[in-house]
């Protein structure tokens with residue numbers, strides 16, 4: 598998979614050089630290219646924003662640099678990319694979105710800042726790729742970079758070969774629509790707190806049943822909305 602990230606804070610993504618995604622990049626599983634939007638400006642101050650038509654507080658990102666950046670990236674692409682813009686007004690990113698993204702050939706992430714990007718950019722981007730406005734959740738960030746980092750990690754770790762043991766991807770929260778069961782390791786007693794005896798029993802059937810019950814109990818307590826989704830699927 599190729600990932601292009603367009604941002605006015607390219608250094609923000611230096612962290613993608615380390616850990617799992619860093620290894621995936623050096624092994625060629627993941628081709629991540631970070632671009633500074635200001636490279637597509639032509640004035641002395643490398644201006645990327647301007648005042649909003651209609652008035653209002655803050656600044657809006659100018660369309661011209663975005664148009665030139667997306668043109669150059671899409672022109673260089675082997676296939677029609679999916680162009681993702683984080684936005685509080687987007688569809689919420691879920692594990693299903695992460696799995697969908699992990700199967701794509703080429704994703705271009707556009708990180709907005711200020712009060713956002715001129716709306717015409719999203720329309721123009723539709724001539725170059727499949728445009729998706731995606732929200733990380735119902736809260737407001739200062740820009741798209743944190744959201745892109747989360748999405749790159751969530752999707753990148755699902756690419757075959759990125760995570761050492763693929764079995765570890767199966768029993769995770771949200772993979773089966775439920776929250777994950779609690780985990781324990783040695784010592785069996787820690788500060789007078791015992792590991793649930795069933796986990797020490799060696800009875801794999803009983804362990805599996807207990808874990809499933811824990812998933813349902815936790816989901817009912819913490820995320821009943823997921824349970825109704827599950828019932829909807831039943």
Ligand SMILES: Nc1cc(-c2ccc3cc[nH]c3c2)n[nH]1
Pocket residue numbers: 683684685708709710711712713714731732733734735736737738739740741744
């Ligand atoms: N889920 C979520 C996304 C955002 C977001 C995304 C892009 C920009 C650009 C300027 N402010 C932004 C905020 N906030 N919350």
